[in-house]
Amino acid sequence: MLSSSSTAVKNLPLKRRLCFLLKLVCFVSSVLIFCEFLIYYVVIFQCRWPSVKGGAHMAEKETSASVLKAIILADTHLLGEIKGHWLDKLRREWQMERSFQTALWLLQPDIVFILGDVFDEGKWSSPQAWADDVRRFRKMFRHSVFTELVAIAGNHDIGFHYEMTTYKVNRFEKVFNFTSGKLITRKGINFVLVNSVAMEGDGCAVCRTSEAKLVALSHKLNCSQQKPNHSNKRCSDVEKLPASEPILLQHYPLYRKSDAECTGEDSAPPEEKNIPFKEKYDVLSQEASQKLLWWFQPRLILSGHTHSACEVLHAGKIPEISVPSFSWRNRNNPSFIMGSITPTDFSLQKCFLPFESRVFTIYCAAGALLVILVLAHVQLLTPPFYFAQRLISKHKAV
Secondary structure: OHHHHHHHHHHOOHHHHHHHHHHHHHHHHHHHHHHHHHHHHHHHOOOOOOOOOOOOOOOHHHHHHHOEEEEEEEOOOEOOOOOOOHHHHHHHHHHHHHHHHHHHHHHOOOEEEEOOOOEOOOOOOOHHHHHHHHHHHHHHOOOOOOOEEEEOOOHHHHOOOOOOOHHHHHHHHHHHOOOOOEEEEEOOEEEEEOOHHHOOOOOOHHHHHHHHHHHHHHHHHHHHOOOHHHOOHHHOOOOOOOOOOOEEEOOOOOOOOOOOOOOOOOOOOHHHHOOOOOEOOOEOOHHHHHHHHHHHOOOEEEEOOOOOOEEEEEOOOEEEEEOOEOOOOOOOOOEEEEEEEOOOOEEEEEEEOOOHHHHHHHHHHHHHHHHHHHHHHOOOOHHHHHHHHHHHHHHHHO
């Protein structure tokens, strides 16, 4: 059988073989281009910015101009030199780069927030490894001057509390211009950046500095939200900020017992939902959570860390959204949040990225089709087809 097929291949005219080879190359190239490039446009193109209510006195153009378009993602976990296999690193970074660049081109956000764990090995990185990780991050998440990028520190960036040092914190702050207790105000909207790793409550040097900045900022925000006739002496010399209730951005979620109440296709797997969370490791402690709620009375909290989606309501009125991981290394269906935000309102919409399982299915189907085409071309599939055709002909004759 093999010798006859080999003879058949040799007897094929050279022009026919070259034509078939060219078709195979075009087929394989088309599959690669779709799965590694075009699929991101096909999927993300379906995402739309959510609408948000504007004031009744505002014109339509003014309302649109006052809306801040924000993309929120979390836990990119760029692999380092210790744990990151080169092939895994190449694959994951290509996926995230294509997703991010496609989202920027199609959605054109005003600002992008990354809620911690930018790197996977920042807590261990040597200066040389850190510099290489930063270089790769800047290539992957490059953006135009019209889009601002803000990154929050996570435990993989500066270490868990027992690993966190002033050196690691300063190293991260230098690259990303991040400071816990920093206020970012855009279009009258207040965003408070929190180093949740430093909310340990044990009085460590980094923790004391971080909490002091948060307390000072909360005082400014609370004074700014008071009505003029209710102002007191404590607020007389305080710098006035926009009166918008703040949005907290942090890596660790506020305290919750588990993910048992979380729903949605990108929530934690059923076997993990009822596992109790450990305070100061999976979530903030109850004490730290109460402090942040009391200090800021935020209208929205955005967090990461768990790699799965969850929506929680604190004190019966303050929503917290846990944003799933942006990396396919952590889940099959990564996503990011699209937020349309004004000083008084907000609306959020989730945008899913291509499912990795579907990409693999396309590759498998294409591979099977490729094998069939090659076998048919070298006439290995001809005898079975010919045999079936003869059976059908005999049946018709009868």
